[in-house]
Amino acid sequence: MVTLFEKIGGASAIDAAVDIFYRKVLNDNSVSSYLDTTDMDDQIAK
Secondary structure (H helix, E strand, O other), rough: OOHHHHOOOOOHHHHHHHHHHHHHHOOOOOOHHHHHHOOHHHHHHO
């Protein structure tokens, strides 16, 4: 049985989605200030 994780592409697909998400958030002036004091390397690793 194939898991949902495997169906969507596994770790590489999740890594790509996280990267795209944070790039969009950090480029959005209406929400990016919430992450001003956040260690982004640590956040992305979560």
